Amino acid sequence: MNAWWVGMLGVAAWAALSQAMDKHHAQVRGAEPDRTAVWRWRGMGVLFLLLALLQCLHHWSASVAVVAWLGALTLAGLLVGLTLTYALQRLGRLAIGCGVVGLLGALACW
Amino acid sequence: MRADGKPEGLRQSMAWLHTWSGLLLGWLLYAVFFTGTLSYFVDEINDWMRPELHASVAQSDTAQQAIAGMHKLAPTASSWSLGLPNARQTAVEASWRPQGAPSGREGTQRAQLDAATGEVIPARETRGGSFLYRFHFELYAMPRIWGRWIVGVATFVMFIAILSGVITHKKIFSDFFTFRPRKGQRSWLDAHNATAVLALPFHIVITFSGLLLLMTMLMPWGAQAVYEGEPQRFNAERRGMAVAGATQAAAGVQRGSEGQAGATGLAPVAPMLAAAQAQWGRPVGAITVQNPNTPRATVELREEGGSSLLNRGAGQRMVFDGVTGARKDGPPAREVSAATAVMNSMVSVHLGRFADPAVRWLLFLSGVVGTLMAASGMVLWVVKRLPERRKLGFTPHGHRVVEVLNVAAIAGLSVSVAAYFWANRLVPVDMAQRSVVEINVFFAVWLLCLVHAAVRPHAKAWMEQMMIAALALALLPLLNAATGGAGLWHSLPQGQWSVAGFDLMMLALAAVHGAVVYHLRRKRALQAAAPAVRAAGGGMRTKPALQSQEEVQP
Numbered sequence: 001m002n003a004w005w006v007g008m009l010g011v012a013a014w015a016a017l018s019q020a021m022d023k024h025h026a027q028v029r030g031a032e033p034d035r036t037a038v039w040r041w042r043g044m045g046v047l048f049l050l051l052a053l054l055q056c057l058h059h060w061s062a063s064v065a066v067v068a069w070l071g072a073l074t075l076a077g078l079l080v081g082l083t084l085t086y087a088l089q090r091l092g093r094l095a096i097g098c099g100v101v102g103l104l105g106a107l108a109c110w
Numbered sequence: 111m112r113a114d115g116k117p118e119g120l121r122q123s124m125a126w127l128h129t130w131s132g133l134l135l136g137w138l139l140y141a142v143f144f145t146g147t148l149s150y151f152v153d154e155i156n157d158w159m160r161p162e163l164h165a166s167v168a169q170s171d172t173a174q175q176a177i178a179g180m181h182k183l184a185p186t187a188s189s190w191s192l193g194l195p196n197a198r199q200t201a202v203e204a205s206w207r208p209q210g211a212p213s214g215r216e217g218t219q220r221a222q223l224d225a226a227t228g229e230v231i232p233a234r235e236t237r238g239g240s241f242l243y244r245f246h247f248e249l250y251a252m253p254r255i256w257g258r259w260i261v262g263v264a265t266f267v268m269f270i271a272i273l274s275g276v277i278t279h280k281k282i283f284s285d286f287f288t289f290r291p292r293k294g295q296r297s298w299l300d301a302h303n304a305t306a307v308l309a310l311p312f313h314i315v316i317t318f319s320g321l322l323l324l325m326t327m328l329m330p331w332g333a334q335a336v337y338e339g340e341p342q343r344f345n346a347e348r349r350g351m352a353v354a355g356a357t358q359a360a361a362g363v364q365r366g367s368e369g370q371a372g373a374t375g376l377a378p379v380a381p382m383l384a385a386a387q388a389q390w391g392r393p394v395g396a397i398t399v400q401n402p403n404t405p406r407a408t409v410e411l412r413e414e415g416g417s418s419l420l421n422r423g424a425g426q427r428m429v430f431d432g433v434t435g436a437r438k439d440g441p442p443a444r445e446v447s448a449a450t451a452v453m454n455s456m457v458s459v460h461l462g463r464f465a466d467p468a469v470r471w472l473l474f475l476s477g478v479v480g481t482l483m484a485a486s487g488m489v490l491w492v493v494k495r496l497p498e499r500r501k502l503g504f505t506p507h508g509h510r511v512v513e514v515l516n517v518a519a520i521a522g523l524s525v526s527v528a529a530y531f532w533a534n535r536l537v538p539v540d541m542a543q544r545s546v547v548e549i550n551v552f553f554a555v556w557l558l559c560l561v562h563a564a565v566r567p568h569a570k571a572w573m574e575q576m577m578i579a580a581l582a583l584a585l586l587p588l589l590n591a592a593t594g595g596a597g598l599w600h601s602l603p604q605g606q607w608s609v610a611g612f613d614l615m616m617l618a619l620a621a622v623h624g625a626v627v628y629h630l631r632r633k634r635a636l637q638a639a640a641p642a643v644r645a646a647g648g649g650m651r652t653k654p655a656l657q658s659q660e661e662v663q664p
Contacts, residue, residue: 002468003468003469003471003472014287018286018287021284021286021287023284023285023288024287060469063455063458064464064465064469067459067469067472067473068468068469068472070311070312071312071469071472071473071475071476072472073308074308074309074311074312074472074475074476074479075472075475077286077287077308078304078308078479080287081286081287081288081289081304081308082289084287084288084289085289085290085291086291
């Protein structure tokens, strides 16, 4: 299950990072983000990326953890990209759902 | 040089490099990526392609049964090795070395044992997944070294294509999540960028480590200079081993002096397994018995899978006295130097032998993303040149050649891999050299796909080959059950993950091909419904729109 929690944290991370990008922010919210919003989204994205890495390090040895982290992030990124293309309105729900379930699942492993 | 005589910028020259290095070796690299990605499941494919093994289901006393089987099979061998059933194999993989056998691979004999009875299972002769695995780095039907050189050079070009691609597609990071569907060239470029950038770490590592794996062949001079014509010593040192010949000779001497002591039973292995599992928290993957049936017998247990890349995923070991069953001191763990650790971590990711199922699937899916990147790049070359063709009013020969090779290399490879699996079940079991026949079917079907792509209009060739691939892949799980293998309804409840995993992987691949067919059909229907729109927006069309082009071809 661990890979799933990592993937979900990754989805939340990428979704937040996409909102730090002018184009995708405008896509979802109709306007480009101001500077504080950009840094808020970036901070949140980086936080979730690190949480995903932490979860990998908890489960695997450092070297395997990095491989698993990058692999899970690849697939999570694809999912966020496809959501932005085909199901724009659901991005928020997807990200929050994945973030919450991913965090709970990860917490249950510690 | 540009037409106006000004020097080219970095980005233009990189674009040129990326386009042509990608195109010229793209077809080969696609095949390498595709078969290499499948090779993450080489054990599973090997299991599936020997349906005789599917009857073997792991039991709690499998290890003891296998040892009993070896007592019958090779009582006087100098060593036994038993790979126990796990998520990746259903039977016991046994190998042994008869006394006085030559060192290395040719001195080793192999058999598959039933996990419940320890009896030998006579499996059909096949190269199985090992053929696809070998093909991905040394091709086929040519001296091994040539194949490795060709793939090595192609890998080098791939590395160049990746680096130049990052420079060329400047929007690769700002368009991180962007995919604009149904926009022809734009969509293909988006797909190419997204699959490239999202799996960029994987692409770079897999390509670079591919070069490292061929390193001593591509650039032998360093090792030659230092080790002065003793490549064995270099290889042994690199793997952190003593020179192989010396230890084996020593073992042989010991066996010779004490081996005649007469048959002695082996202590029961179940308590040893329990002790090892209790200490490791992970199951035992393999058992090696040295000098079985002698007073000097030792039993070495190895952990299933490893946990770190730095030592190439080597698991922990535990050694027991074969007669008394008492724990002995094993060989000390080897120190791994920094250089070796770097090399190992790169190479281990490539080989993926360490990977637990989750990491293995992540690597496999990353490989699928890379395969899609290669394919989208090759299609992009054609799509990008459609406006030029329209202006010319005919299809230049070069463009047509690329089209044909694209269909044969991408769709044709799927068809021929599916055909390889079909041949595995349809070629009679007792046929002479049947493993060669299977491989010949693979290449014959691939060649047929090339011919088909050459004689059919471009869009129809894509559609037809994709449809055949989807059908052939989707029916494989049924074929498996109908020709003596364990169907999903057996393999899943019995926990035979290797067989079930293969069937599920084929269904997933069939779904991918089916999605392409669905997409192509819908596109054609849309065009048939709105010919006026096609005429107006012609510059932005993709594959199916090429039909109108084919008609004016010579």
